Structure formats: C-alpha cells, structure tokens
Amino acid sequence: MPDMYVLGKALGGGVVPVSAVVSSAEVLGVFRPGEHGSTFGGNPLACAVALEVIAMLRSGEYQARATELGEHLLRELGS
Secondary structure: OOOEEEEOOEOOOOOOOEOEEEEOHHHHOOOOOOOOOOOOOOOHHHHHHHHHHHHHHHOOHHHHHHHHHHHHHHHHHHO
16 A cells, blocks of 8 residues: 555646645645645646546546547557
C-alpha cells in the first residue's frame, strides 16, 4: 500500500491542468498553512472542473469506453 498517490494533470479532464496528492493525515500533516504553495493551488476554476470530472468518473461510462477503445487498439495492433 503506497504512502501517497500523485494524480497528474489528467484530473482536469483535458480542460485545465489539475493535479492532486492523496495521502493520510499523518503524511500530509507535516505541512502547515503557508509552508507549501503551488502555481495554481486552490484555483476556483480548476477546483470546479476537477469536481465535475470526478462526478463524471463515478458513472463508470468513461472507464468502460477506455476499456473498449483499448481492446480495439490491441486488436488492430495485432493484425
């Protein structure tokens, strides 16, 4: 089990670059307010987009489509 997950730019669904770090309070608790910053940290647009992308992923539709397209790609590459 990893101590931390780093989710890269794709969390913004291709609309805006959004990244996230997910971990336990024990790991992330080493930072206090003002000790760490980022270029776009807390950007309201990026946060709204990320929340919408997460809501879209909950349906499972996009994961199913990715599976379908991946299988198609593998078939075509195998030809």
